[in-house]
Amino acid sequence: MSAVQAGELSLDPADVPAEVRVERPKNRDHGDWATSVALQLAKRAGRAPREVAALVQERLVRVPGVKAVDIAGPGFLNVTLDAAAAGELARSIVEAGAAYGTAAEPTGEKVNLEFVSANPTGPIHLGGTRWAAVGDSLARILTAAGAEVTREYYFNDHGAQIDRFARSLLAAAHGEPTPEDGYGGAYIGEIAQQVLARVPGLPQQPREQQQETFRREGVELMFAEIKESLAGFGVEFDVYFHEDSLHASGAVERAVARLRELGRVYEADGATWLRTSDFGDDKDRVVVKSDGQPAYISGDLAYYLDKRERGFDRCVLMLGADHHGYVGRMMAMCAAFGDEPGRNLEILIGQMVNLVKDGTPVRMSKRAGTVVTLEDLVEQVGVDAARYSLVRSSVDTPIDVDLDLLVKRSNDNPVYYVQYAHARTANVAVNAAAAGVRREDAFDPALLTDETESLLLAALAEFPSVVARAGELREPHRLARYLEELAGRFHKFYDACRVTPRAGEEVTDVHRTRLWVNDATRQVLANGLGLLGVGAPERM
RNA sequence: GCCUCCGUAGCUCAGUGGAUAGAGCACCGGACUUCUAAUCCGAUGGUCGCAGGUUCGAAUCCUGCCGGGGGCGCCA
Numbered sequence: 001m002s003a004v005q006a007g008e009l010s011l012d013p014a015d016v017p018a019e020v021r022v023e024r025p026k027n028r029d030h031g032d033w034a035t036s037v038a039l040q041l042a043k044r045a046g047r048a049p050r051e052v053a054a055l056v057q058e059r060l061v062r063v064p065g066v067k068a069v070d071i072a073g074p075g076f077l078n079v080t081l082d083a084a085a086a087g088e089l090a091r092s093i094v095e096a097g098a099a100y101g102t103a104a105e106p107t108g109e110k111v112n113l114e115f116v117s118a119n120p121t122g123p124i125h126l127g128g129t130r131w132a133a134v135g136d137s138l139a140r141i142l143t144a145a146g147a148e149v150t151r152e153y154y155f156n157d158h159g160a161q162i163d164r165f166a167r168s169l170l171a172a173a174h175g176e177p178t179p180e181d182g183y184g185g186a187y188i189g190e191i192a193q194q195v196l197a198r199v200p201g202l203p204q205q206p207r208e209q210q211q212e213t214f215r216r217e218g219v220e221l222m223f224a225e226i227k228e229s230l231a232g233f234g235v236e237f238d239v240y241f242h243e244d245s246l247h248a249s250g251a252v253e254r255a256v257a258r259l260r261e262l263g264r265v266y267e268a269d270g271a272t273w274l275r276t277s278d279f280g281d282d283k284d285r286v287v288v289k290s291d292g293q294p295a296y297i298s299g300d301l302a303y304y305l306d307k308r309e310r311g312f313d314r315c316v317l318m319l320g321a322d323h324h325g326y327v328g329r330m331m332a333m334c335a336a337f338g339d340e341p342g343r344n345l346e347i348l349i350g351q352m353v354n355l356v357k358d359g360t361p362v363r364m365s366k367r368a369g370t371v372v373t374l375e376d377l378v379e380q381v382g383v384d385a386a387r388y389s390l391v392r393s394s395v396d397t398p399i400d401v402d403l404d405l406l407v408k409r410s411n412d413n414p415v416y417y418v419q420y421a422h423a424r425t426a427n428v429a430v431n432a433a434a435a436g437v438r439r440e441d442a443f444d445p446a447l448l449t450d451e452t453e454s455l456l457l458a459a460l461a462e463f464p465s466v467v468a469r470a471g472e473l474r475e476p477h478r479l480a481r482y483l484e485e486l487a488g489r490f491h492k493f494y495d496a497c498r499v500t501p502r503a504g505e506e507v508t509d510v511h512r513t514r515l516w517v518n519d520a521t522r523q524v525l526a527n528g529l530g531l532l533g534v535g536a537p538e539r540m
Numbered sequence: 541g542c543c544u545c546c547g548u549a550g551c552u553c554a555g556u557g558g559a560u561a562g563a564g565c566a567c568c569g570g571a572c573u574u575c576u577a578a579u580c581c582g583a584u585g586g587u588c589g590c591a592g593g594u595u596c597g598a599a600u601c602c603u604g605c606c607g608g609g610g611g612c613g614c615c616a
Contacts, residue, residue, distance in 0.1 A: 159616050
């Protein structure tokens with residue numbers, strides 16, 4: 001901008017971007033920071049990119065802490081900081097502690113993040129487990145980014161599936177085969193036995209009354225089991241919302257009435273329809289069936305309205321790919337209420353988790369009882385490995401899980417690579433203390449001249465923007481990938497640079513300063529693992 | 541038919557318009573009297589599904605095609 005003002009560049013000031021994007025180059029030879037701003041401005045200015053770059057270069061070299069500014073290739077500007085300026089970061093990370101990487105100020109945005117929301121007709125299977133891991137991590141990341149996040153679980157305890165569940169329990173309790181449209185699996189028998197134990201004299205009651213008891217008690221037991229599994233997985237929801245309450249309280253009727261006032265519904269074929277096709281949906285949707293019963297979507301209407309009335313600017317919903325067909329109608333519903341789809345309602349679609357055995361896919365079916373549950377997974381590989389393996393992939397990528405393979409290769413899970421790096425930093429700190437290397441005695445970042453040190457520092461500097469980006473894009477896997485990169489750079493640093501002197505050597509300021517770097521790395525690894533809900537062990 | 545996700549190294553996957561496309565696993569060869577070798581160093585490995593287009597620049601954006609997953613109820 002100053003080049004424009006000095007008249008060296010003939011450019012409309014409006015064409016100069018207010019923010020110049022400066023990036024961390026992938027290639028170390030390209031300096032600490034790089035920008036392609038000259039390439040972008042060259043055409044508008046009618047000058048060669050390298051000429052524009054030269055003008056910017058002149059000004060950048062005068063900035064304190066900048067060691068060199070090179071013009072490379074077609075006109076990239078590569079900025080190299082001097083070691084002292086780059087190294088200062090180690091101290092600021094140590095001083096910021098757990099706050100490093102989190103937003104300086106709250107954004108004031110109230111986010112409702114709904115995930116898992118598995119039906120209470122069975123335990124949480126692998127798919128739900130993926131959303132538990134990803135959703136909880138996303139909640140942590142968004143919180144770090146300054147949002148006020150509420151984790152919410154929608155409990156579908158209403159409708160025909162619950163009746164099927166109740167009939168299945170009833171049948172199991174009487175030793176009858178699973179009903180045609182019912183649920184199989186060992187857990188049905190277990191729940192049925194628990195209900196029988198809780199309600200004395202139940203088998204003597206009229207059949208219909210029994211079914212109602214099995215429904216009420218069975219759902220409650222299933223719900224408790226689900227909550228317990230999630231808690232064991234490190235996932236706690238702020239709100240467990242019961243669909244039934246929407247029907248019981250009249251919220252569903254109120255939601256439909258509201259849409260009627262807005263002129264968004266009409267009657268046809270004895271049913272009430274919502275004009276979702278006015279808002280991009282393929283067709284209109286029934287909200288009240290011709291038999292007078294509310295259609296499933298009416299619960300969603302009321303639920304969405306409820307969230308908005310509770311003050312959430314942003315309602316984020318995570319769904320499996322098998323539900324992606326609902327996105328259109330949900331967004332249309334949001335628009336029908338006068339809200340802005342994509343902002344007030346945001347739907348994240350994630351691909352499925354497939355069960356594989358001996359190289360061939362196995363279809364998981366709740367009804368056939370061939371599900372692999374959250375608890376099965378945790379039992380096999382542990383919480384940390386399970387969460388990490390589910391969160392390190394993009395949600396756009398389907399995951400194949402082979403339990404046998406997972407157990408055998410559990411040591412190949414990159415979580416151990418990251419955790420080991422953290423354990424190493426902890427151990428280095430212990431050894432340093434024993435050797436009399438103390439942080440408070442010195443910090444001279446100009447001594448951090450090793451290649452591995454500057455690479456490590458560069459990675460540490462990126463952490464806050466990785467957290468911010470993972471939050472903006474709702475992609476926690478970015479954080480996991482970053483931590484793997486950071487751990488790698490630490491391992492290389494560890495290999496090349498000693499923090500404690502060898503036997504017989506003096507403690508110098510180099511050791512003391514490296515201890516700052518070690519501790520800063522430990523802090524970032526711990527902060528990052530924390531955002532994934534994965535432990536940061538001190539020894540392994 | 542329509543919607544949506546995917547197609548990148550032998551395998552599993554990163555890479556939201558930038559420079560020579562990366563990592564792990566697998567395979568081959570090295571480094572442990574060690575601040576923990578769950579680590580590090582080196583080598584091998586690519587028509588980024590295909591064809592056009594936009595751009596100074598495309599794995600990335602647009603269009604079409606090929607191949608695969610998932611979805612398209614007055615079920616919940």
